[in-house]
Amino acid sequence: MAVCKECKNFKPLKQSDLDYAEGKGDCFLPQQDEKCKYWTLRPVKEDMPACDRFEKK
Ligand code: SF4
Structure with a gap:
């Protein structure tokens, strides 16, 4: 099963980010x-099951 870290919309947090934790990232999704056109951002974890907006990197 695909997971968020395999998706091109997943951006891992940097160690310098205040809310950094292993495996945490943000999901940036283009909307229209x-x-x-604009983007939404929501916190996700790299091992979360992919949603229906999954796009292979
Ligand atoms: S929540 Fe969906 S669109 Fe966002 S990173 Fe995970 S699989 Fe990709």
């Missing part, structure tokens, strides 16, 4: 509404 009628006016503009």
Whole structure:
């Protein structure tokens, strides 16, 4: 089963980040509404099961 760390939307946290912890990252997802394109960010862990927006790196 695919996991978040295999997805191109997964960005691992850096050790200098305040909330750094092993395996933590952010999911940056492109969104589009009628006016503009934007990104949403949510915290994820690298071993979480992939969601339906998974895109292979
Ligand atoms: S939550 Fe979905 S889109 Fe985000 S990193 Fe994980 S698999 Fe990718």
